[in-house]
Amino acid sequence: MKLNQLLSAAMAAFALSGAVAGEVEVLHYWTSGGEAKSAAELRKMMQSKGHTWKDFAVAGGGGDNAMTVLKSRVVSGNPPSAAQIKGPAIQEWAAEGVLANLDAVAKAENWDASLPVVVANVMKYKGNYVAAPVNVHRVNWLWASPEVLKKAGVPAMPKTFDEFFAAADKIKAAGLIPVAHGGQNWQDFTTFESVVLGVGGAKFYQDALVKLDQKALNSDTMKKSLETFRKIKSYTDPAAPGRDWNLATAMVMQGKAGFQFMGDWAKGEFIAAGKVPGKDFLCAAAPGTANAFTFNVDSFAMYKLKDAGAQKAQADLAAAIMSPAFQEVFNLNKGSIPVRLGMKMDKFDDCAKLSSKDFVDTARTGGLVPSVAHGMAVSPAAEGAIKDAVSQFWNNDKISVADGMKNIAKAATTQ
Template sequence: MTLSRFPLRRSFIASAAALVAALGATATVHAGEVEVLHWWTSGGEAKAASALKATLQAKGHTWKDFAVAGGGGDSAMTVLKSRVVSGNAPAAAQIKGPSLQEWAREGVLANMDDVANAEKWDSLLPKVVSDVMKYKGNYIAAPVNVHRVNWLWANPAVFQKAGTKVPTTWDEFFTAAEALKKAGVIPVAHGGQNWQDFTTFEAVALGVGGVDFYKKALIQLDQTALTSATMEKVLSTFKRVKDYTDRNAPGRDWNLATAMVIKGEAGMQIMGDWAKGEFLAAGKVPGKDFVCAAAPDTGKAFTFNVDSFALFKLKNEANVRAQKDLASAIMSTEFQELFNLNKGSIPVRLGMKMDKFDDCAKLSSNDFVATSKSGGLVPSIAHGMAVSSAAEGAIKDAVSAFWNSDKMTAKEAVAKIAAAAKTK
């Protein structure tokens, strides 16, 4: 990411300078202002943001909300780049994955090691997660939560009607899908958007290829793994899944696909744990009205998507203190519990009590801890945690091109994906 690619109009620079001057004039010696860029603008996320705000205000600081609507955060990033170029960075911004290192390379992120060392973050986070939060060994971001991506959601009543069971392997998946199809139910609820295609592809790659293959192919982008017979088998399996989706899938939003499972129109969906919020909002009970299970053949693996806040360099000392209090609050047990109960995710902090969480979250937490020890905890390429945004986008496009083509062979798709992985 090169910040100079985002030129500013003079009027914007002038207004940004005026804002900096105004903030400097109003800052007090004892308390600082913490400005936080995020896109937690609805439902439980907004509640969690309010809790974080209250925590900072209790310490005497002023909270300045810099909320930019839009779940993906693309518009927020455009605004942020303009702000940083103008010398008017917020205290913190919602950024994740390799993008954190891209920002750190620009020299604009603050070193949070004094907070992290005092609170022993290294012992509270799995190394594979803490490494993402660091640049050259120094903490430059605070993690908020963990979403598990490799989930299979199922409607047990529909499975019972079809006389089949919720699958734990890919062989069982296709057996169940065939039974659901014969029972007159859409076997797999899917939204034909490239990130949803990629989420399914990633689950297939992990299940068919295993953790070591996943790491080599989709994290290290190793050309030998990407062009292997295993990758060809992954793609063939992936394309078979499409045979059990419906003709109205193209363009469908993920939550509408989840609603199909809730209503019994479809049997199952491969989607991250944000889908659980849709079931709960519909008054459904985990284990009774819906089943949450690891995607086929991935029971001993965990693809993670961790939301985090990058912490930017500030000049005002009071604001720096407020920023450090923010980082501390994000990692506190109180915030980790409250936020994740509202978000549907689980705490990223290890050793948390899970008694207030539902059965799906407890399973997720147990697997998070287990895989952090076994080596099965891996970053999600589909959700911006594994590779550069350029490589991710190129591979994502190649995967969807194969999904949507009636003529492209798996061997041809292997070549396209391998070429896409070379994108810088």
């Protein structure tokens, strides 16, 4: 069914229900081109149900600015209907008693059957839905320039770290930069968590980076992960510190660098520049991680409201976010994939199709794990401390692997 048909059906259902129309105020940080387009699509769906959409977009800082504004609104007793929040931060807000219960919508729309259990659990607090998921980003991607690989005589995307380093040596010998990287702690950790997953596998990743188990954090597998991570650093260029992620992606796009470890928002950059997957850029799971999937799920937490019309609008917003129509149009714009299981993927590119297949497969096998780098796995305090320890190790070659491991293990105890 096409989007406009779905919107018409929604309007008809709304007319029959005789429901109360209300205002829905949505705090989000979707301000870039594709994201803003997607927010406009959601607004259209809400307006088709007779509701008034009040846009509350806060740019900058990957959502940090938005969270500051949100806190002041909630503390003053005037929360928005919905706010873009993800991961354990959802549970932290729910524990404050300020989030609305979405179980009625979730039951009517059959969310339990439409979401992998591991994702559904992130949207719940004490068994009740309090947030609606929008999409899934895969974080453990390796992007490459086919032009650079060809120049360097690299025959295919590397599947193991041994193959990766052999390819990096060839790219270096060809006078090009093997690894495009930017110098921000979340970029360092995006690479680090893919290395831990590739070296140790999904169970080790869960034990070390999600459960923060001290035995795993001080193990030989973690030692090997840090040695591999440090070796990757030696293939980056001296200008990497302070570089934004999209500028690193541009280096791959322009044939200046061979590889980049980055989530699939990098694909959004390639697509926006008119590049074609398989021809102008290549995508593959990071070395050693083909049977695993680190997820980053954008979502909207819903706040407790007093007005009946506003409550109805909020419930309709939650239903619209999880609707197949919005899941399709949003993710086509964003470079991510639908979070709903069983979605048709014929309009999506080959990288998204691979991502979707692996998302479904790993949800069954236990290889679907939350991204620490992107706020999906541990408390914000622990995440910040571990990121700092990992970046210190990445940026200072004088820190030994043994000391790096100790520092990360200590950071993991941060409450």
